[in-house]
Amino acid sequence: MMQTPLLEIRDLNIGFDTSRGQVRPVRDVSYTVFPGQTLAVVGESGCGKSVTALSILRLIPEPPGQVLGGQILLNGRDLLALSEKEMRSVRGREIAMIFQEPMTSLNPVYTIGDQIVEAVTLHQHVGTKEAYAIAEKALNDVGIADAHRRLNEYPHQMSGGMRQRVMIAMALSCQPKLLIADEPTTALDVTIQAQILELLQKLQRERGMSIVLITHDLGVVAENADVVAVMYASRVVEYAKVEELFDNPLHPYTEGLFLSVPKLGESHDRLNTIRGTVPNPASFPTGCKFHTRCARTCEKAAAATPSDVVSITVEGEPVKVLRRCTVDEPTLRQIAPSHWAACHQLDGYDKAPAPRPSLTHRRESEANFVDVGGGDVRAGQTAIPYAKEAAK
Numbered sequence: 001m002m003q004t005p006l007l008e009i010r011d012l013n014i015g016f017d018t019s020r021g022q023v024r025p026v027r028d029v030s031y032t033v034f035p036g037q038t039l040a041v042v043g044e045s046g047c048g049k050s051v052t053a054l055s056i057l058r059l060i061p062e063p064p065g066q067v068l069g070g071q072i073l074l075n076g077r078d079l080l081a082l083s084e085k086e087m088r089s090v091r092g093r094e095i096a097m098i099f100q101e102p103m104t105s106l107n108p109v110y111t112i113g114d115q116i117v118e119a120v121t122l123h124q125h126v127g128t129k130e131a132y133a134i135a136e137k138a139l140n141d142v143g144i145a146d147a148h149r150r151l152n153e154y155p156h157q158m159s160g161g162m163r164q165r166v167m168i169a170m171a172l173s174c175q176p177k178l179l180i181a182d183e184p185t186t187a188l189d190v191t192i193q194a195q196i197l198e199l200l201q202k203l204q205r206e207r208g209m210s211i212v213l214i215t216h217d218l219g220v221v222a223e224n225a226d227v228v229a230v231m232y233a234s235r236v237v238e239y240a241k242v243e244e245l246f247d248n249p250l251h252p253y254t255e256g257l258f259l260s261v262p263k264l265g266e267s268h269d270r271l272n273t274i275r276g277t278v279p280n281p282a283s284f285p286t287g288c289k290f291h292t293r294c295a296r297t298c299e300k301a302a303a304a305t306p307s308d309v310v311s312i313t314v315e316g317e318p319v320k321v322l323r324r325c326t327v328d329e330p331t332l333r334q335i336a337p338s339h340w341a342a343c344h345q346l347d348g349y350d351k352a353p354a355p356r357p358s359l360t361h362r363r364e365s366e367a368n369f370v371d372v373g374g375g376d377v378r379a380g381q382t383a384i385p386y387a388k389e390a391a392k
Ligand SMILES: Nc1ncnc2c1ncn2[C@@H]1O[C@H](COP(=O)(O)OP(=O)(O)OP(=O)(O)O)[C@@H](O)[C@H]1O
Pocket: 016, 017, 018, 023, 025, 043, 044, 045, 046, 047, 048, 049, 050, 051, 052, 061, 064, 281, 282
């Protein structure tokens, strides 16, 4: 039986007013998270991952930010339609967020006990003594030994990994249904990073919590995600179950991300990188926003009839690309029951598996992934699976 999604983002559009006019760092973004599932959002810096996540909690600064359209449904209730008072009870209690740098959430002048207690009493009707007991248990749950004593310590008395555990304890003290983790381990060294991610998985299993995991690290995605949304320049360009994405990456950007991961046992003079840099929202290219960096459009242009090819300048060099890629913006197209990609040049990629990345995914999930019936999505129809399609 199909489960009901916990979170559905539908066609979200966000703008920011800047001195150079309005920029649109989030365009038509949709994703769906089921109970107990981890959805990873991957992409290079500036592609709109954090702005999308912050908007779930209605934390983008307004102004200059503005939600221009879309819905954010938590158990079917549109968070964008709630009053600020209603939203305050959603934050922390239903949805919690952790960040890369714990000190952005922890106040240096209060003990960690006081800070967790404050988070607890904000949402739960409990007395101070009980709140301290909950705080102590929360520290125990995240693997902090000698929790009773640690409650009296200040953040600076702890290591980075320990502070990250405290932040997780604080975020989870009210048993939220959804945790948004924005690059939670980027600032930590690899062994601590693995411990924190394992801790999140353990807590997720115990509590049936859903996670939106924002990261640029494909290794982290492989180990932790059920479903992946790949973002590029404000849009979701590929959306798939993790095993599908790793077995058969369809979008040339995703392929490029995989190729830039160093592989064990292969020596490289230098690592493959995706040519160029992520475009700035103030000056996105026309057509497909990836065409200025796309190896596939160049490869196909080399074999195309001249009238289908145009020359563009990339980093001072003339480059031949397919005209269509510079004019039409591709929308997400369903390629397989649990796989969508936004690219005009998928012929030949949609059937044969692409070169397999050496990263292997650990989670063979029974992940829910709404199948909207296969085949192309009709023009103008939104492509990401929604509960209403599932219910049909
Ligand atoms: N307060 C703001 N004012 C104006 N523009 C903003 C603001 N916050 C974000 N943006 C715009 O949104 C874009 C996307 O930012 P976002 O933080 O979502 O990127 P990201 O993919 O999460 O990158 P990173 O991994 O570096 O956090 C930025 O490049 C910027 O153009």
